Amino acid sequence: xxxxxxxxxxxxxxxxxxxxxxxxxxxxxxxxxxxxxxxxxxxxxxxxxxxxxxxxxxxxxxxxxxxxxxxxxxxxxxxxxxxxxxxxxxxxxxxxxxxxxxxxxxxxxxxxxxxxxxxxxxxxxxxxxxxxxxxxxxxxxxxxxxxxxxxxxxxxxxxxxxxxxxxxxxxxxxxxxxxxxxxxxxxxxxxxxxxxxxxxxxxxxxxxxxxxxxxxxxxxxxxxxxxxxxxxxxxxxxxxxxxxxxxxxxxxxxxxxxxxxxxxxxxxxxxxxxxxxxxxxxxxxxxxxxxxxxxxxxxxxxxxxxxxxxxxxxxxxxxxxxxxxxxxxxxxxxxxxxxxxxxxxxxxxxxxxxxxxxxxxxxxxxxxxxxxxxxxxxxxxxxxxxxxxxxxxxxxxxxxxxxxxxxxxxxxxxxxxxxxxxxxxxxxxxxxxxxxxxxxxxxxxxxxxxxxxxxxxxxxxxxxxxxxxxxxxxx
Amino acid sequence: xxxxxxxxxxxxxxxxxxxxxxxxxxxxxxxxxxxxxxxxxxxxxxxxxxxxxxxxxxxxxxxxxxxxxxxxxxxxxxxxxxxxxxxxxxxxxxxxxxxxxxxxxxxxxxxxxxxxxxxxxxxxxxxxxxxxxxxxxxxxxxxxxxxxxxxxxxxxxxxxxxxxxxxxxxxxxxxxxxxxxxxxxxxxxxxxxxxxxxxxxxxxxxxxxxxxxxxxxxxxxxxxxxxxxxxxxxxxxxxxxxxxxxxxxxxxxxxxxxxxxxxxxxxxxxxxxxxxxxxxxxxxxxxxxxxxxxxxxxxxxxxxxxxxxxxxxxxxxxxxxxxxxxxxxxxxxxxxxxxxxxxxxxxxxxxxxxxxxxxxxxxxxxxxxxxxxxxxxxxxxxxxxxxxxxxxxxxxxxx
Numbered sequence: 001x002x003x004x005x006x007x008x009x010x011x012x013x014x015x016x017x018x019x020x021x022x023x024x025x026x027x028x029x030x031x032x033x034x035x036x037x038x039x040x041x042x043x044x045x046x047x048x049x050x051x052x053x054x055x056x057x058x059x060x061x062x063x064x065x066x067x068x069x070x071x072x073x074x075x076x077x078x079x080x081x082x083x084x085x086x087x088x089x090x091x092x093x094x095x096x097x098x099x100x101x102x103x104x105x106x107x108x109x110x111x112x113x114x115x116x117x118x119x120x121x122x123x124x125x126x127x128x129x130x131x132x133x134x135x136x137x138x139x140x141x142x143x144x145x146x147x148x149x150x151x152x153x154x155x156x157x158x159x160x161x162x163x164x165x166x167x168x169x170x171x172x173x174x175x176x177x178x179x180x181x182x183x184x185x186x187x188x189x190x191x192x193x194x195x196x197x198x199x200x201x202x203x204x205x206x207x208x209x210x211x212x213x214x215x216x217x218x219x220x221x222x223x224x225x226x227x228x229x230x231x232x233x234x235x236x237x238x239x240x241x242x243x244x245x246x247x248x249x250x251x252x253x254x255x256x257x258x259x260x261x262x263x264x265x266x267x268x269x270x271x272x273x274x275x276x277x278x279x280x281x282x283x284x285x286x287x288x289x290x291x292x293x294x295x296x297x298x299x300x301x302x303x304x305x306x307x308x309x310x311x312x313x314x315x316x317x318x319x320x321x322x323x324x325x326x327x328x329x330x331x332x333x334x335x336x337x338x339x340x341x342x343x344x345x346x347x348x349x350x351x352x353x354x355x356x357x358x359x360x361x362x363x364x365x366x367x368x369x370x371x372x373x374x375x376x377x378x379x380x381x382x383x384x385x386x387x388x389x390x391x392x393x394x395x396x397x398x399x400x401x402x403x404x405x406x407x408x409x410x411x412x413x414x415x416x417x418x419x420x421x422x423x424x425x426x427x428x429x430x431x432x433x434x435x436x437x438x439x440x441x442x443x444x445x446x447x448x449x450x451x452x453x454x455x456x457x458x459x460x461x462x463x464x465x466x467x468x469x470x471x472x473x474x475x
Numbered sequence: 476x477x478x479x480x481x482x483x484x485x486x487x488x489x490x491x492x493x494x495x496x497x498x499x500x501x502x503x504x505x506x507x508x509x510x511x512x513x514x515x516x517x518x519x520x521x522x523x524x525x526x527x528x529x530x531x532x533x534x535x536x537x538x539x540x541x542x543x544x545x546x547x548x549x550x551x552x553x554x555x556x557x558x559x560x561x562x563x564x565x566x567x568x569x570x571x572x573x574x575x576x577x578x579x580x581x582x583x584x585x586x587x588x589x590x591x592x593x594x595x596x597x598x599x600x601x602x603x604x605x606x607x608x609x610x611x612x613x614x615x616x617x618x619x620x621x622x623x624x625x626x627x628x629x630x631x632x633x634x635x636x637x638x639x640x641x642x643x644x645x646x647x648x649x650x651x652x653x654x655x656x657x658x659x660x661x662x663x664x665x666x667x668x669x670x671x672x673x674x675x676x677x678x679x680x681x682x683x684x685x686x687x688x689x690x691x692x693x694x695x696x697x698x699x700x701x702x703x704x705x706x707x708x709x710x711x712x713x714x715x716x717x718x719x720x721x722x723x724x725x726x727x728x729x730x731x732x733x734x735x736x737x738x739x740x741x742x743x744x745x746x747x748x749x750x751x752x753x754x755x756x757x758x759x760x761x762x763x764x765x766x767x768x769x770x771x772x773x774x775x776x777x778x779x780x781x782x783x784x785x786x787x788x789x790x791x792x793x794x795x796x797x798x799x800x801x802x803x804x805x806x807x808x809x810x811x812x813x814x815x816x817x818x819x820x821x822x823x824x825x826x827x828x829x830x831x832x833x834x835x836x837x838x839x840x841x842x843x844x845x846x847x848x849x850x851x852x853x854x855x856x857x858x859x860x861x862x863x864x865x866x867x868x869x870x871x872x873x874x
Contacts, residue, residue, distance in 0.1 A: 043581075046612045047605070053618040058540010125537035126573055159488060170488075175495055182499065192568025193514075194507040196576050201503055203578070209495075245491050249498030253506070255578055258550035260513075260565045260670075263663070265506040330552055334580035405554050409680070409762040410583045415610055 011086035015365045017099045021079035022358050024107050026439040028071025031115075033435055035064035037428040043421045054119045062118045062130035068346055069128060069206065070139070071111045076354035077214040078102070081150050081169065083361035084221050088166045088470050089153035102145050109138040126199055128206040129184045136184040143177045163470045164237035168217035171245050172210055179205040179249075193260050200261075200269075201252035207345060208248035215353035216244075216283065216313070219306055222360050223290050224469045226303035228458065231469075232289035240283035247276045254324040257333065270324050277321030284314040299457060301375045302363065305356030308383065312348035316341065331405065336417060337397025340390045347431070348386050355382075355438060362442050363450030371445030372453050374437045381434030389427040396420030510565045517656035518566035522644040525570050525637070532637025535630055537575065539616065545585045546577035547641070551669040558680075559584045560642075561673035562666075564656065567645055582613060587642030587677040596756040597635050599624040599726035606723035607711045624726025642677060680762035683751030685822060692745040692769040701774030704767055709775075712756070717778030727756045729821075729846030734778045736835040740874060743828035744772040754821030755846075793867025796860045800852070801868065809871030819848045826871035836865040 039060040042048055049055045082099070086092050093099065114131035117123065122132045129136070150173060154166055162170075183202020187195035224231050231237060253261055253269035287310045291298075298304045319341055322328055332338065359375060362368050396417050403413035446452070525533060536542065549555045551562045563586055568574060592600075599606065602624035604613040619631035627635070648656070657671040695701060706715060714721040717734035724731045748768045751759035760768060798807070804823040806812040811825030831839060840861045843851035852861060 042614065043612050046614055050615040051617055053539075053616075056539055056616070057614040058538075058543055061540055061543055121538050123538055124573060125540070125542045125575060127578060159485060171491060174492070178492075178495055182503075186503075187573035189572070190507065192571040192574050193563075193565040193576075194510050195571070196568075196574040197503040197506045197510070198499075199574060199576075201498060242491075246494045249495050250502060252498070253502050256548075256576065258552050258555075259548060259576070260510070260551070260563060262506045262509045263666075265502050269502060330550075330554070333550075334546060334578065338579065404558070404580075407557075407762065410558070411608065411610055414581065414612055418612075 011090050012092045013086050013364070014082050014093060014096055014099060015367075017096070017103065018079045018082045018361050019365060019368060020103055021075045021082065022362060022442065024103070024111075025072050025075035025079060025354070025358065026435075026442065028067055028075060028107075028111055029435055030432075030439065032064055032067030032071050033428075033432055035060045035067060037425070037432065039064055040421065040425045040428070044418070044425055053121065059119050059121070059123070062123050063115050065128065066114060066118070066130050067111065068351075069211070070106075070114070070131070073211055073214075073346070073350055073354055074106065076358050077218075078106070078146070079361060080214070080218055080221075080354070080357040081146075083357075083364070084165065084217070085150050085153055085169070087466060088163055088169075088221070089157045091153035091156060094149045094152050098145060098149050102142055102149060105138055105142040105145070110135055110142060124184075124188070126184070126187055127203050129187075129199075129202060133184070133188065136180070139184075140177070140181055143173070143180060147173050147177060163220070164231075164234065164241055165217040165221040165470070167238070167241050168213040168220065171241070172213035172217070175205070175209040175213075175245070175249075179209050196256055196259070197253065197261055197265070200255045201249065203255050204252040205249060207350075208244075208251060211346070211350045212248065213244070215309065215350045218353045218357035219287055219310055219313075221470070222302060222306045222356055223287060223310075225461075225466055226298070226300050226306075226360065227291065227294055228461065229290070229293075229469075232286050232292075236282060236286040240279055240286065243279040244276075244283070247272045247279055251276060251324070254329070257324070257326060257329045270326065273324035274321050277318050280314060280317035284310055284317075300454075301372065301379060302356045302360035304379055305352045305359065308379075309349050309352035309356060312344060312352060316344040316349050319344065331401040332397050335397035335400040335404075336393045336420065337401070340393030340397060343386070343393065344390045347382075348390070352382070359442070359450075363454050366451055367447050368450060369443055369445045369447055370449030370451075370453060371441045372449070374441035374444070378434045378437035378441055381430040381437060385427045385430030385434060389424055389431070392420050392423045392427070396424075513564075513660065513662075514566040514569060516659035516661070517564060518569065519644070519648045519652045519655075522566065522569065523640075523647065525640060528633045528636040529640045530637075531630075532633035532635065533571075533575075535619070535634050536637055537573075539614075541585075542575040542577045543579055544577075544581035544613070545583065546580045547571075547584065547586045548576040549584055549586050551666055553669070555584070556669060556673045556678065558678060560587050560678040561645075561676050562670045564645070564660075564670055566656075567642075582611075583679075585638070585641055587645070587679065589639045589641040589643050590646060590677055591679045591682045592758060593727075593754075593756040594635055594639065595625075595727045596758070597638055598627050598631060599723050599756075601631060601634065602627075602726065603723070605711075606721070609707055609711055624723075625728070645676060680760070681751070681758035683753040683755075683757070683759050685750070685753040687750050689746050689749035690765055692741060692748070692765060692772050694741065695766070695769035695773040697766075697770050698773055698777060700767070701770035701772075701777070704771050705774035708760075709771065717775070727846075729755055729844055731756070733835070734775050735780045736832050738779050738830045738872065738874065739772075739776060740828045740872075741772060741776075743825070744775060746828075748772065752821070754819070790863060790867070792860065793863035793865075796856060796864040797867050800856070801864065804848070805868070809868060821847050823848075826868050827873050830869055830872035833865060833869065836869060837861055840865055 038055065039057055042057045082093065114135040117132050117135065118130060123130050124132060151170060154162065154170055179202060182198060183205060186198040190198060220231065220237060250272035251269055253265050254273050257266050257270065291307050291310070294303060294307060298307055323332055323337070323341065362370060399416045400413045403416055549559045549561065549563045556562060596607065600608070601616045602620050603615050604611040619634060620627050653671055657667060660667060662670070710721050711723040712721045712727065712731035713719055713734050714724065719731040719733035721731065747757065748760050748771060751757050802813055803815040804813040805826060809826035811823045813823060816823040841851060841853040843849050
């Protein structure tokens with residue numbers, strides 16, 4: 001790490017692209033949440049807007065999850081990458097022009113038309129792959145452009161002293177480029193049980209190779225940046241990184257336990273799922289040790305979102321390892337337990353990381369508006385809504401599993417779930433309010449408010465002091 | 476040392492891609508090959524592919540999210556098999572591009588739904604689920620219809636065709652096919668037990684049966700519970716007063732029975748509740764506790780409005796007409812067991828087990844029963860003959 005230490009002192013962060021993707025993330029987030037709310041209310045009053053094919057439950061659900069994945073999280077991740085990659089590498093991203101193309105493609109050739117096509121009845125019934133094939137082509141193109149945009153700075157610097165966030169970013173972009181076409185195209189060509197084996201991989205890879213690495217990259221980036229301390233152990237961070245990329249892809253078949261897919265593949269996936277829990281314990285231990293001294297609820301709001309995300313990552317991963325076990329899976333599979341799990345992962349772990357990363361980057365845009373109080377409200381509202389919702393859905397899943405195991409008519413499980421569904425729907429109030437507060441916190445308030453907030457609390461750090469922490473000092 | 480580290484990171488970087496390739500090989504490509512061999516060994520020689528209409532229906536099923544509430548995968552677990560039937564074999568899904576296994580089960584699994592419900596029921600349920608199943612949370616799909624459940628568009632017909640294809644190939648494979656697959660399947664004894672030795676290929680409790688053992692329901696003494704269950708589970712079709720005019724009745728042919736015009740023996744109700752009425756939209760309710768079924772039977776008997784009338788005036792004219800025109804189907808002694816009756820999808824009514832009031836009997840004779848083999852006799856028999864045979868047939872009833 002000789003030359004790399006002397007990278008330009010002020011790598012240029014393309015603030016406008018951070019801002020554009022951040023704003024797109026928040027707007028698509030609110031739309032995706034609206035889809036989710038409507039879908040959940042329809043489970044209580046199924047005849048609401050019952051005459052509208054465009055607003056039928058299935059299509060809303062498709063748009064909800066695709067919007068969260070490709071609208072909110074992907075845009076928030078892009079915003080974070082525009083902030084982080086120059087700091088991690090000391091080099092600017094490949095091209096601003098390319099950035100405009102990626103932004104345009106992603107939002108106006110993928111998310112917006114994807115939503116409309118699904119509502120109009122063009123989709124594919126595959127989880128995390130509901131947008132129709134024509135959209136998938138643009139996703140792959142945009143992912144390729146994203147690789148061109150963000151990866152060269154890493155490679156021109158050399159791999160040997162890359163900080164762990166860099167590894168996660170490289171891994172996420174490259175693996176998603178491979179996994180996305182596998183999950184979206186192959187099941188159209190390989191039927192039935194054989195296709196399901198591929199779908200199972202993608203259901204997990206979309207979270208494990210796209211969302212998780214980028215969310216963990218944010219955790220590893222924000223914690224040293226906001227605490228002003230190096231992370232606890234670079235060695236542990238790299239160990240956990242390689243374990244994650246070894247184990248995560250091997251989890252997929254745990255979505256089809258007790259199916260006709262060969263038992264040895266199922267057992268392999270269960271073993272990998274169990275080991276993954278161990279890996280996450282390692283990773284989170286490292287992150288929490290890095291957070292020592294910041295308290296449970298750090299004053300810095302970006303760091304607070306991130307530290308909560310770290311804890312949720314641990315909980316959701318251990319839950320995942322547990323529910324992959326046959327004894328548990330046979331009961332809770334197919335139930336609302338799993339819906340609770342996925343919200344803990346996406347609304348909890350991933351969204352809190354994405355929000356933390358976005359706020360952190362936002363604070364450092366000199367001309368961006370910022371309102372600390374609204375962001376504080378956002379945090380508490382989201383945490384409250386998420387907690388109640390996940391506990392509620394978990395309980396619903398256990399009740400459903402109990403009825404299914406009995407000889408009672410099927411409909412009894414629906415009746416038993418209804419009160420839980422009502423509570424889940426009511427949680428739209430804190431969650432929607434929380435996300436609205438997040439949006440408002442970043443578009444109202446004084447310009448440069450974020451920068452001022454940082455200066456007033458711990459003082460803004462010159463980049464040359466941040467940078468040394470963002471290299472792998474063990475090398 | 477540093478050189479070594481640099482090399483190791485590079486090696487790991489390349490290895491990383493290997494991890495992904497390995498996962499695809501181990502968990503998708505290799506299992507795919509195993510499945511392909513299993514399919515080759517266990518599939519019947521010529522499983523029926525989906526027709527054009529069924530394929531279109533499948534696309535609508537996928538487009539509108541049906542697979543996100545209804546799985547099409549019966550797991551290798553006793554609890555799944557008890558509810559839905561034998562575990563799903565790989566060859567059953569070979570026409571599914573893409574697969575529709577599903578990972579969430581809000582409604583029941585539909586792997587074998589094809590044989591369970593009547594076409595009318597499926598269409599009426601698609602049009603307006605809660606008109607038939609009050610507590611269902613299924614979305615309605617009225618845009619597949621021309622404004623009424625009995626006016627399906629081609630889209631609705633296609634969805635219906637697809638639903639009716641579910642489980643068909645396994646059903647058609649029959650005992651021979653099962654035995655062949657069982658012998659050829661390279662699977663563990665436990666898997667064989669779950670895939671081939673399930674008590675029923677289709678275990679849906681709603682599937683109607685023309686014959687079959689049924690429990691004799693006890694006489695319930697809980698009219699309140701009976702009415703509560705009746706209005707929850709029966710009134711959708713039979714109407715709140717039992718007149719066969721519930722909100723779900725419009726699309727069904729034959730129409731739901733007017734229970735207010737009928738007297739039933741307890742035995743008849745026991746049979747109909749347990750086995751359903753084959754050939755009609757009346758499903759079976761075998762998943763209900765017997766206490767509940769007994770309470771429903773009590774409620775149904777309570778709906779009969781008229782007081783017990785004996786039928787004065789049964790005479791030789793009625794007996795003659797009956798023997799000439801009715802006995803072939805309904806049986807000499809009115810037990811619904813005439814020699815021609817077995818030819819029909821819907822069993823002829825047993826007059827010994829149920830009795831219409833006189834007025835309704837005469838109306839039925841004149842007009843027939845739409846959707847059943849019961850023909851109208853208005854032009855063929857004189858009014859006097861109709862009146863006489865109505866009185867005669869009503870005498871068979873044995874309460």
